[in-house]
C-alpha cells in the first residue's frame with residue numbers, strides 16, 4: 738500500500754454513521770472516498786459535500802449520497818489532502834486547483850482531517866508554490882500586485898492555455914520563499930481586489946494523518 742493510500746484510508750476510521758462529510762480533492766483523499774464508497778455499499782449512512790467537480794463525479798460513481806453546500810449549515814467532518822503542512826497545522830492547498838471550494842467546505846466543518854504522505858510535512862511552508870485563485874478580468878494587474886508582495890507568481894497553464902478552476906477563475910502559483918507569517922500573508926493576499934482566495938489554510942486543520950514510506954501511519958492532533 739502506498740503512503741497516500743495509507744493516510745487516506747486511515748482517516749475513514751474517524752467517520753461515524755449519520756455524519757455529514759466534506760469530501761476533499763486530490764490523489765490522497767481519493768483513497769478515503771474509495772473506502773467510503775465501499776462502506777456505503779455495506780450500509781454506512783453518510784452524506785457528502787464535494788469540493789470539486791472531479792470529486793463530485795467520483796462520489797456519484799461510488800454511490801455516495803451528496804448534498805449541496807447551500808442546503809446545510811455545518812459539516813461533522815471534512816477529509817482533504819494538502820500540498821504542505823507544518824507543525825502549527827498550517828497548510829498550503831490548491832495544487833489541484835480546488836482551493837476555493839475546499840476552503841468554503843472546511844470553514845463550516847466541526848473537524849478537519851488532512852491526509853498527506855510524509856514528503857509533505859515541512860518545517861517552513863513555502864517550498865511548494867502557493868496557489869492563489871484570481872478572476873480573469875485584469876489578471877495581469879492582479880499578478881503584478883501579488884508580485885509586489887515579494888513573490889514570483891506564474892499563471893498556471895493547462896496544455897498551452899490558462900488553467901480554469903471549477904469557478905471559472907485563473908490560478909497564480911506564487912513562490913514567496915519561506916512563509917513565516919501564514920495568517921498575515923493569507924489576509925494580505927485576500928485584500929487584493931482581483932484575488933478570490935488563496936491556498937493558505939490557517940486554523941482549519943485539527944488532525945494531520947501522515948502515511949509514511951515505511952508503511953506506518955502517524956496521526957497528529959492539535
Ligand SMILES: O=C(CO)[C@H](O)[C@H](O)COP(=O)(O)O
Nearest residue numbers: 763764765818831832833835
Ligand atoms: O488542495 C488540493 C487540491 O486543490 C489537494 O488536496 C492537494 O493538492 C493535495 O493533492 P494530492 O493529495 O493529490 O497530492
